[in-house]
Amino acid sequence: MSILQNAADVLRCFSKECPDLTVTEVVRRLGIPKANASRLLKAMREAGLLETIGDSYRHRPGRLMLDLGTAYRSSSNLIARAGEAVGEVSQRFGHTGYVSIREGLEVTGVADFPGTNALRVVGAIGRRLTAHESATGRSLLARLTGDEVRALFAGRDMPAELDEKLADIRRDGFALSSQEATPGVDAIAIAVGDPATEEAVSLCIVYPHSLVDDKGRDEMIAALSEGAARIAGELGDTAFVPPRI
The missing domain is CATH 1.10.10.10 (Winged helix-like DNA-binding domain superfamily/Winged helix DNA-binding domain)
Structure with a gap:
């Protein structure tokens, strides 16, 4: 080696x-x-x-x-645009937001935007998560076909319910998690890509489970969706699915 x-x-x-x-x-x-x-x-x-x-x-x-990390973020037009969109939503609602990328079966935060609320979730920049066990990861996996996802799991067990979860995300256009990666924390994630560079990122907002009701969650989904749809339109991401709330 x-x-x-x-x-x-x-x-x-x-x-x-x-x-x-x-x-x-x-x-x-x-x-x-x-x-x-x-x-x-x-x-x-x-x-x-x-x-x-x-x-x-x-x-x-x-x-x-x-x-090198700074240069990487600066070199990606998609990450820069996603950061602007997530930053706007984070500032509007006061909850932490971040942008993540996927490598194989892991996702990593590459940009974060700390919330302003007194009770807020700490950002996850640099933290690696198992893709299928997080909203960000599932939002990115859902951009792949079923066969492509199964190929990622070659040689290891694929969760039985993952196909169904990814199908729901492909239909609805967004992924949710509730106290999954971190106890007491929920997350909303929407993926968007740049066909020219074959990059894809997940736009995510994380928030305390106890502070946000269904109405507040749906308002954040709509706001995050607006930013993601703007990016998809500008970059020509035909794989983007406008979220349905």
Whole structure:
């Protein structure tokens, strides 16, 4: 396996729940010899991909990664447009919003917009979630055909009810979750894509379950739908399904 692939595997270990790593933790997570892990982390430090925290043996992503993340978001017209739409809805209702992308069977937040209400949900930027277990993930999976979704699950069990859930999303144009990824938190998600770049993102609003009734939820769906429909129209996303409330 190449050093680039090994370095990528190390970077995938980082998340909100795992902000830093030692050589020993890399050995445990990736199953590589300690000497190899030590050399790999040293090479990544020298390349600017990692940095140590003070005088400790703990490693975190280097500042180069922050620059790359910023460049990635700036290079995507779709992410920028989605961010504007989600930001507007977040500001209007006071709930946290974020934009997510899918890679395989995981989704990751790439932009977030903190809510302004006294009781609000913390954003999930950089946090990886299992796609079929979140509203954002299901909204993106629903853009695929049934065969494409099953291909993603090759070699692993696909939840029996997933086909039905994705069919509902394709029909209704939006995905919901209630206290699923996080206890006490509900979410609304609508996916939109850019045919020119073959990108797709999920526009999502998360909110405390106890604070929003059905009427308030439907108002947010309508607002998020308006932003997503605007993006779909501007980019020519013919796969976009206007949400039905």
